Amino acid sequence: MDSPIVLGIESSCDETGAGLVRDGRLLGHAVASSMDEHARYGGVVPEIAARAHVHALRPVIRRALEQAGLGLADLGAVAVTTGPGLSGALQVGLAGAKSLAYALGLPLYGVHHLAGHVAADTLAHGPLPDPCVVLIVSGGHTSLLLVRDLARDPIRHLGDTLDDAAGECFDKVARVLGLPYPGGPAIDRAARAGDPRAVPLPRPLPGSYDFSFSGLKSAAARWAEGHAGRELPVHDGAASLQEAVADVLTRKAVTACTEHGVGTLVVVGGVAANSRVRSLAEERCRAAGVTLRVPPPKLCTDNGAMIAAVGDLLVRAGARPAPLDVSADPSAPLEHAALHPVAPARARAARPL
Numbered sequence: 001m002d003s004p005i006v007l008g009i010e011s012s013c014d015e016t017g018a019g020l021v022r023d024g025r026l027l028g029h030a031v032a033s034s035m036d037e038h039a040r041y042g043g044v045v046p047e048i049a050a051r052a053h054v055h056a057l058r059p060v061i062r063r064a065l066e067q068a069g070l071g072l073a074d075l076g077a078v079a080v081t082t083g084p085g086l087s088g089a090l091q092v093g094l095a096g097a098k099s100l101a102y103a104l105g106l107p108l109y110g111v112h113h114l115a116g117h118v119a120a121d122t123l124a125h126g127p128l129p130d131p132c133v134v135l136i137v138s139g140g141h142t143s144l145l146l147v148r149d150l151a152r153d154p155i156r157h158l159g160d161t162l163d164d165a166a167g168e169c170f171d172k173v174a175r176v177l178g179l180p181y182p183g184g185p186a187i188d189r190a191a192r193a194g195d196p197r198a199v200p201l202p203r204p205l206p207g208s209y210d211f212s213f214s215g216l217k218s219a220a221a222r223w224a225e226g227h228a229g230r231e232l233p234v235h236d237g238a239a240s241l242q243e244a245v246a247d248v249l250t251r252k253a254v255t256a257c258t259e260h261g262v263g264t265l266v267v268v269g270g271v272a273a274n275s276r277v278r279s280l281a282e283e284r285c286r287a288a289g290v291t292l293r294v295p296p297p298k299l300c301t302d303n304g305a306m307i308a309a310v311g312d313l314l315v316r317a318g319a320r321p322a323p324l325d326v327s328a329d330p331s332a333p334l335e336h337a338a339l340h341p342v343a344p345a346r347a348r349a350a351r352p353l
């Protein structure tokens with residue numbers, strides 16, 4: 001028998017996403033972004049994001065259903081991001097998901113946003129191998145993980161950022177370079193015409209799986225300030241920063257694979273859409289004999305399909321649904337894919353590789 005169709009809802013930051021997944025297959029998804037409304041402030045304004053989710057949620061769900069040729073009556077479960085993210089933004093998606101689950105009599109699953117980023121890749125490339133190393137690089141997080149069974153096993157952190165996230169570094173340096181928000185895509189575009197060796201930038205924390213991007217950000221800002229009164233070679237600055245970030249990320253990720261004897265690297269999150277991160281990861285994985293998996297750019301940035309993908313894995317693993325009074329957790333640490341106890345008897349302790 002087919003497993004149920006899972007509706008996934010994402011609203012943790014400035015994207016409102018709805019996605020439909022069954023048996024690991026993406027049936028349809030839609031995303032609305034309030035990015036343009038934040039651009040003039042140079043960053044996401046939480047209240048504006050929350051209000052935009054209120055307006056976008058129903059149309060986005062309707063568009064996802066239309067794309068899949070489905071109606072609400074076809075749904076079998078609802079999954080929603082319960083954290084981490086902006087509190088007000090999370091509340092909107094969670095309230096919507098609870099309402100649907102209650103009205104339709106469906107089980108509800110609370111999903112960790114970052115587990116969603118990991119699961120996004122399964123929609124493009126099938127089930128994840130057990131084990132795999134996952135590099136999550138987004139606007140708020142940078143983590144190197146050892147992932148076993150995403151629906152059942154605890155997620156092991158090999159390294160995390162000690163300060164800024166990789167995407168945050170792109171966004172902040174972009175501002176210094178006079179590039180628009182969001183900075184990552186702007187730096188990616190500007191870097192095409194620049195020399196990645198033009199500006200010497202540090203490669204922080206060599207020899208560790210942890211990351212630090214604030215020194216890199218300050219070095220780029222100092223370089224830009226040094227051009228006061230002269231024209232700033234923006235393309236060279238963008239290319240050099242992008243090269244430094246891509247170098248640090250991919251070097252640590254590939255080393256983690258070889259040192260742990262893991263054959264697959266999965267790179268996910270908004271910064272996985274970066275062209276240099278993708279090409280350098282490919283080059284280094286090929287040289288190390290590691291299989292690289294990166295979702296297509298549309299599934300790298302925030303979307304509802306990735307949350308539906310986790311919901312689908314949880315449903316198929318027989319996980320217990322969340323109670324209808326489950327709360328949002330804006331600063332949830334990434335320990336399990338589900339953000340509520342799914343089945344204590346079945347949850348596994350960490351297993352050695």
Ligand code: KG4
Pocket residue numbers: 013137138139140141166167168170171182183184185188269270271272273274275300301302
């Ligand atoms: O995963 P995501 O959509 O949202 C969070 O969960 O944070 O990631 C957003 C981040 C932003 O910092 C944005 O600048 C960055 O991903 N980003 C990129 C690119 N596209 C998005 N960074 C570098 N190059 C890109 N092409």
Ligand code: ZN
Pocket residue numbers: 113117138139269270301302
């Ligand atoms: Zn994200």
